[in-house]
Amino acid sequence: MNKVSRRLTVAIVYASFLTGCATVGHAPVTSLVTLNEKGPVAAGSAAGSSKVGRSEAWGILVFATGDASISTAMRNGGITRIHHVDHETSSFLGVYAKYTTIVYGE
Secondary structure: OOHHHHHHHHHHHHHHOOOOHOOOOOOOOOOOEEEEEEEEEEEOOOOOOOOEEEEEEEEOOOEEEEOOHHHHHHHOOOOEEEEEEEEEEEEEEOOOOEEEEEEOOO
């Protein structure tokens, strides 16, 4: 019974690694091998999109950091009114993942 308990514990630990930030569960499409996906997030009331701001968050295995919020992307691009917001998601083998928010506006 002790051998079975060890194997079960190891399986649970390995499975928990696949549920972390590096598996990118925020994309419309997911993949355990590779993922490089872009898509829309929202639209705003600005007339044009002459400025672009980006913000990103990334993760490696169980460590994740960053701020991929729309407000940070607006601040990085000097944007006060949003035209539209896109995102880019990339992941490699569930080991490395990056989520980028791109804000277009004035």
